[in-house]
Amino acid sequence: MGIHNSRLKGRKLKIQNLPENVVQTKSDGAIQSGRYLSSDVDYVGNLHAFHFIKKHLFQSNFSSPIKERLIQGGCKILDVACGSGTWLLDMSTNYENSHFVGLDFQAIYPQEIKPPNLNFIEADILDGLPFPDNEFDFVHQDTMISVLQKNQWEFVLPELVRVTKPGGYIELTETIRMFNSYGPIMQKIFKSFNSFLLKQGVDLNVIINDLETMLGSQQNITKVCRDERTYIVGPNGGKIGLACHENLVDFCSVEMTVQILSSEIGISKEDFKNMIGNGLSDELKKTKPSFTTFRIWTQKR
Template sequence: MGNVSSYSKHKRSIKKIPKFSQTESEHESQEKLLDFYLSTGTDSIDRTHMYHFIRACLFQSNFSSPIEDKLIEGGCKVLDIGCGAGTWLLDLSNRYENSNFFGIDIKPVFPQEIKPKNLEFIEADVTNGLAFHDNEFDFTHVENMSFVFTPDQWDLVLSELVRVTKPGGYIEVGGRRNSYVGDGPIFRKISSAPFTSCSKRNIDIKLIYNLDSRFGLLPNIGKVHRIEKDLIIGPNGDKIGIVFQDLALAYYTSEMAIKSLSEEIGISEEEYKSMVGKKLIDELKQTKVEVVHVRFWTQKQLS
């Protein structure tokens, strides 16, 4: 069942998230900016759902670790941190009814009542540590957190994933390269704004693409496998490219994006809206903007 003292040490992480003062300050500004990337709005959740299915289509799977036989067999215990709306877990828990799934996120945007019996969600801040025993899970997973975790937080999260994963179990991290190839001037200007805002919060947006090197520094880790899949944004990328374009446009034209990104770029909201409308769509017809998605998976070794 793992080390009980280690469990007690990390138990503090399951707690309600503190409320922040409403006084405007640089700290408050950064909190609002973080809310932009952790949005609980319906539109944001809809985009999360759609992005899940885009990634599954791109990789032709929900995960790359060789764990499916055990999931089908049953009794497998799976943890997803930073689970958001829980789309990945909802998909898996319905497919593998004899295994058990757990999701953790700082904001309770996941379903509270209507969910499979083999799925449990927990509101907690994963950067405080995971309140689970050592060697508890057969499969641990984190995806799409490159705009959220600082390098130090990534180190903590990865070490915690290793700690709570059973020897012989699998650890998988997914994300995308946060830079583009073949982009035009309009897309480049708009897409670089979130990257700039991240740097102000000490977020290294390029770290996710080279996370295998950080994995290699952890104890009890086997070979780190890397899988990359790329797509072209827009009509030159076939059906999946058009769907990704629609998803990107929904993000860039959201109310919070219009306000936050126009300020970051240094233009008026009206100028920003003009750029992310017909001008951007026309540019994407002429370009082949490549976005690369990446997964890393590894197996925990015996101590």
């Protein structure tokens, strides 16, 4: 499926019922993608931190068996919805003889200070990837289950496969929460976040359950493999738990998050900030809420 035949071309994920001043629009009046936080400086810092948490969990930046090719050089790597570009900056520094390309609908990635083997392109995956077929040795995408609707995944996945070279790899990384040992504050946070996403047509339960199957149903790929890490958020999870706790607090402290979640819960922004700043820390000392970060990858025939 090429970019000229995109079934979703021009159809952006519409954000509805947001609190005042949250909705951002493009010049053509189309609502921006569900990455409603992407232009917030504090959220960019949150993305940087979460990259290194995931790298620590897996002791690597990827799980696909592509390392030897990267070391040898000459590979072309694409990161779709690259956000702040942290994964690419790390990768392009470690593998200087390969070439890296990052793509996102909004330019929050570094545009000047970057390695010479790294380039960024401002484009929207929902318009189709602006590359020919069989272009990249490795195609990577991270943290999109809270952004794309199921029918959008059904467009995006074939695009990822299309631009991958035969013998190349496609890898997706996502994080999900596990429903155990949750206190009332954590329950409020994620219940309100789910409510917000459902209004955007994003059902996390559907995507989480179907993503691996959807990837496996693509044409011209081999078996889908999975690698995952489960960890506790908070002081009961050790050093990684404390880092994840800090990252969660930072995410919940971004102004747009505060506006959205306080509105969904039905409390004032100040009450929400107090709940996060004081109540959440106390709650996490007594509970062991767990998350799982997983990677699924496959090879193109």
